[in-house]
Amino acid sequence: MSNYQFVKLSNSFLLFLTKNCKMQIEIRKGENSDRDAIARFQIAMAWETEKCELNPNTVQKGVEAVLRNSNLGAYYVAVVENEVVGSLLTTYEWSDWRNGTVLWIQSVYVDSTYRQRGIYAALYSHIKRLVAGDESLVGIRLYVDESNKKAMEVYARLGMNGEHYRVFEWMKE
Numbered sequence: 001m002s003n004y005q006f007v008k009l010s011n012s013f014l015l016f017l018t019k020n021c022k023m024q025i026e027i028r029k030g031e032n033s034d035r036d037a038i039a040r041f042q043i044a045m046a047w048e049t050e051k052c053e054l055n056p057n058t059v060q061k062g063v064e065a066v067l068r069n070s071n072l073g074a075y076y077v078a079v080v081e082n083e084v085v086g087s088l089l090t091t092y093e094w095s096d097w098r099n100g101t102v103l104w105i106q107s108v109y110v111d112s113t114y115r116q117r118g119i120y121a122a123l124y125s126h127i128k129r130l131v132a133g134d135e136s137l138v139g140i141r142l143y144v145d146e147s148n149k150k151a152m153e154v155y156a157r158l159g160m161n162g163e164h165y166r167v168f169e170w171m172k173e
Contacts, residue, residue: 023080025119027126030075030087032067037084038075039063041109049145076126078110078119086110086119090127093141100138103131108142108151124158143167 030038039060046052066072066089078086089107094100105127110119131137142160144151152162 023117025122026079027076027122028079030067030077032064034075034077034084034087035060035063035067038077038087038107041087041111042107045107045109049148075107076123078114078123080114080119085114086123088120088123088127095138098138100136102139102141103127103137105140105142120154121158 039056039062042059042063043054043056046054063075066075073089073091075087075089077084087107087109088105090103090105093102093104095102105124108120108123127140131140140160142155144155144162155162
C-alpha cells in the first residue's frame with residue numbers, strides 16, 4: 001500500500017492520505033447515522049451486479065440489525081469531505097482448523113463517482129490491520145460474482161488469493 005500514508009487517529013478511526021494529498025479518506029466503523037447511505041449502497045450494488053431489485057424497507061431493517069447487534073457483523077465506511085462514499089460489512093466465521101475467527105468481507109460498495117480512487121483499498125487496508133493486530137482473528141475472506149472481473153483484479157492486486165474455494169449456496173425465495 002505504498003500509495004498511502006497511514007495516520008492512526010484513535011482505536012476506531014484511521015485516516016488514509018493519498019501520496020499526492022488530493023484526497024483524504026477517513027475509515028471508521030459504521031454508525032446509526034450511516035444507515036441510509038449503507039442501505040442505498042446495497043440496493044445499488046444488487047442492481048449493478050445482478051440486476052436484482054431489493055426491497056428498500058427490508059434492506060434498511062437488515063442494515064439496522066447489524067448496527068444494533070455487533071454479533072451479526074460490523075460495517076465500515078469510507079468518508080471523504082464528510083460524505084460516506086463507500087462501505088463494507090464484515091461477518092464472522094469460526095475456523096476450527098486455525099482456532100480463530102475469519103472475517104468475511106461482504107456487501108462492498110463504492111459510490112461510482114469515487115471508484116478507482118483508492119476507496120476500497122483504504123477500507124481493505126483498515127480491515128487487514130484490524131486482523132493483523134488481533135490474535136483471535138486469523139484471516140480475511142470474501143466472495144465475488146465470477147462475472148465481476150474488475151473486482152477480482154482489485155482483490156488480487158491487494159494480495160488476496162482466489163484459487164482455493166468456490167462458494168455454493170441455497171437461499172429461500
